[in-house]
Amino acid sequence: MPTEPIAPAPPGAAAITLAGVGYAPPGHPPILAGIDWTVPAGAFHALLGRSGCGKTTLLKLTAGLLPPGTGTVCLEGRAPQGPAEGVGFVFQTPTLLDWSTALENVLLPLSLRRGPRRGGRDRALALLDGLGLGSLAGRYPRQLSGGQQARVAIARALVDSPRVLLLDEPFSSLDALTREALQEDLAALCARDGVTALLVTHDIAEAVFLADRVVLMAAGRITGEVTVDLPHPRPPGIRYDPGFNARCRVLREALDRA
Amino acid sequence: MIHRLTHLLLLVALLGGWELACRLVPLPELVLPRPGRVAAVLAEELAGGRLLRHMAVTAGEMVMGLAAGAAFALPVGALLAESPALRRLAHPYLVASQVVPKLALAPLFLLWFGFGMRSIIVITALVCFFPLLENTVTGLGRVDASRLELFRMLRANRWQTLLRLRLPTGLPVILAGFRVAVVLALVGAVVGEFIMGREGLGAAVMAAQGMMDTALMFALLLAIAALGSAAYQGALLAERLILSERFDS
Numbered sequence: 320m321p322t323e324p325i326a327p328a329p330p331g332a333a334a335i336t337l338a339g340v341g342y343a344p345p346g347h348p349p350i351l352a353g354i355d356w357t358v359p360a361g362a363f364h365a366l367l368g369r370s371g372c373g374k375t376t377l378l379k380l381t382a383g384l385l386p387p388g389t390g391t392v393c394l395e396g397r398a399p400q401g402p403a404e405g406v407g408f409v410f411q412t413p414t415l416l417d418w419s420t421a422l423e424n425v426l427l428p429l430s431l432r433r434g435p436r437r438g439g440r441d442r443a444l445a446l447l448d449g450l451g452l453g454s455l456a457g458r459y460p461r462q463l464s465g466g467q468q469a470r471v472a473i474a475r476a477l478v479d480s481p482r483v484l485l486l487d488e489p490f491s492s493l494d495a496l497t498r499e500a501l502q503e504d505l506a507a508l509c510a511r512d513g514v515t516a517l518l519v520t521h522d523i524a525e526a527v528f529l530a531d532r533v534v535l536m537a538a539g540r541i542t543g544e545v546t547v548d549l550p551h552p553r554p555p556g557i558r559y560d561p562g563f564n565a566r567c568r569v570l571r572e573a574l575d576r577a
Numbered sequence: 578m579i580h581r582l583t584h585l586l587l588l589v590a591l592l593g594g595w596e597l598a599c600r601l602v603p604l605p606e607l608v609l610p611r612p613g614r615v616a617a618v619l620a621e622e623l624a625g626g627r628l629l630r631h632m633a634v635t636a637g638e639m640v641m642g643l644a645a646g647a648a649f650a651l652p653v654g655a656l657l658a659e660s661p662a663l664r665r666l667a668h669p670y671l672v673a674s675q676v677v678p679k680l681a682l683a684p685l686f687l688l689w690f691g692f693g694m695r696s697i698i699v700i701t702a703l704v705c706f707f708p709l710l711e712n713t714v715t716g717l718g719r720v721d722a723s724r725l726e727l728f729r730m731l732r733a734n735r736w737q738t739l740l741r742l743r744l745p746t747g748l749p750v751i752l753a754g755f756r757v758a759v760v761l762a763l764v765g766a767v768v769g770e771f772i773m774g775r776e777g778l779g780a781a782v783m784a785a786q787g788m789m790d791t792a793l794m795f796a797l798l799l800a801i802a803a804l805g806s807a808a809y810q811g812a813l814l815a816e817r818l819i820l821s822e823r824f825d826s
């Protein structure tokens with residue numbers, strides 16, 4: 320289902336708009352109901368909620384991997400049928416191709432795409448380099464640690480220069496140190512390219528560190544929204560700042576109320 | 578090294594036991610020839626070039642039968658893997674054709690394709706077809722939902738998904754099907770030759786039986802075993818080369 324290329328939205332315009340979105344798997348009660356949400360172009364939003372509350376389902380609806388049962392999903396002003404061009408997705412598990420090297424995995428989106436793709440190899444290598452995998456580009460996934468595989472998956476989602484990036488708990492299986500390092504890399508990459516990002520997480524500190532705005536979800540509904548008014552770029556040390564912790568507490572209490 | 582030595586010792590013991598048994602219990606040569614006699618016939622047949630020609634004919638039928646079987650099994654398997662509806666539709670027919678012994682169709686093929694190599698190749702192809710089909714459908718269907726979702730997200734079309742995702746995922750299973758099919762191809766070719774061969778190892782076994790030359794039959798059976806082992810080892814080697822380090826798990 321090819322859709323025409325979408326012109327980049329001007330900054331401040333809505334990149335993602337969900338209006339009255341609901342979803343029920345065939346023969347099951349609804350998982351999501353009445354979701355209204357707008358992510359401006361270039362913004363970084365986080366979706367925070369307990370596991371099982373419908374976060375993955377909402378992200379897949381946004382990506383066009385699932386058709387909404389009710390309401391509409393708009394990406395950059397259009398309501399595409401199926402996955403749209405210019406959208407990158409990082410799945411909850413790395414889902415790399417075992418028979419391809421790290422570099423080949425990163426290049427997959429370009430090699431599947433028809434049309435021009437000059438300089439793809441250089442860009443892929445630069446992304447791997449930026450994520451600290453420059454020397455491991457020739458390795459197969461089984462020769463990489465979980466954290467390294469997660470980095471390859473992020474590089475793969477970024478290689479085709481997406482304007483919108485959707486991430487489903489991309490760091491949830493990693494140790495705390497690796498997770499924080501990857502959060503910093505992700506923030507830098509998104510800021511540099513002006514990418515609109517929507518991050519699903521159940522980690523409160525991760526949401527506060529990365530997001531401009533955090534949407535809280537419980538049992539398939541949005542239960543609150545909190546703006547994180549910390550300046551960008553956020554240095555790693557900000558995690559020990561009293562202001563940072565105060566915002567984590569606010570989110571924690573909001574989650575408990577929901 | 579120790580391993581090889583053990584193998585060799587076992588072989589010598591078996592042959593020695595066979596020779597000894599023949600000397601102690603004087604069986605008529607028609608029933609069980611001595612190994613020395615079989616070896617002599619084997620050497621004679623090899624030197625005369627007859628044995629090698631029969632082996633070449635049988636090997637040729639195996640290769641052509643396998644190729645023909647694969648030429649049908651792989652595309653049909655891909656089609657069935659792609660379409661669950663088609664799979665459901667074809668399933669009863671596939672089961673029915675599985676349970677019919679393929680060799681029971683020999684008289685029919687004799688009628689359709691004539692006496693000789695063409696019919697034997699058709700039988701061989703048919704015998705190879707089912708394991709190849711089964712493993713192709715299983716292999717191509719083995720891909721997990723999350724990788725299919727990835728390809729959907731990357732807007733890959735069906736053809737790309739088949740070639741770049743389903744095929745590499747299923748390759749080990751499909752190649753295992755080939756390994757099975759190679760051995761079955763030998764069965765198909767030899768038994769086909771029993772029924773309607775002018776040349777080849779199976780035809781030669783029937784001829785030897787007609788001449789009541791049991792030693793020659795034993796020599797031919799050894800040649801069949803050698804051909805089968807070589808084919809199996811060849812398939813294993815090809816499998817290892819194709820899978821190489823990319824698919825090393």
Ligand SMILES: Nc1ncnc2c1ncn2[C@@H]1O[C@H](COP(=O)(O)OP(=O)(O)O)[C@@H](O)[C@H]1O
Binds near residue numbers: 350369372374
């Ligand atoms: N295909 C499906 N059929 C039935 N129930 C589903 C299906 N997919 C998800 N669910 C249910 O919907 C809820 C939300 O799932 P999910 O979106 O994966 O949650 P989260 O990502 O927040 O952990 C869960 O309770 C899950 O059991």
Ligand SMILES: [Mg+2]
Binds near residue numbers: 374375411488
């Ligand atoms: Mg989830």
